[in-house]
Amino acid sequence: MAICFKTCLLIDDNYIDNFVTRKIIEGSNFAENIIVVRSATEAIDSLRDGLVKPDVIFLDVRMPQMSGFEFLEEYDKINISKDDIKIFMLSSSLDPMDMRKSSDNKYITQFIHKPLTQKALEELCP
Template structure:
């Protein structure tokens, strides 16, 4: 099965969550390249300077320093082509406000509850 995406960026501060998510993405041949960063600030910097050019991003909601929604505010301000980038909010948050904010955000394709599963990957919006 061919990979669906070329470059996947995983933004999450939790090492265990990153390990599990990466293994699931690799096992499903989800992307040719998977880059993991443990802070939203690092992701914004890499996106801004062109070090990372993802076509899909998995973004955690709650992270120290800059959370997922703060990332989206800065993401909106950086000058890159965002037209082909899908962002999936990946979180263990059960807060209805987080889900509503992600639904209302123009960059978020879908809100996915952690842990990421093979089934959830298969059900992602096309």
């Protein structure tokens, strides 16, 4: 499989989930660069400051300090080009409200249940 995206930003507070997700992405040629941050606040700061320019973002729903949905509210306020950024909500949440909120959010491309799989990645490639 050819590389689908240049830069992938993974936002999740769980070290083990990040480790597993990163390994799956690395093994699939899904993205050339993988940047992992363990808080939505850090991700917002990195995006706002132009330190990270992702093509794709995997975003966890439930995180301390700032949830995935709170991240999206802050993301909406920052002045960066969002047209070419795909955001996938990557969560172990089975809460129907989380799925509904993500399908209603203009920035979320798709809700994906953890763990991320090779097959799911292949389906996300343009």
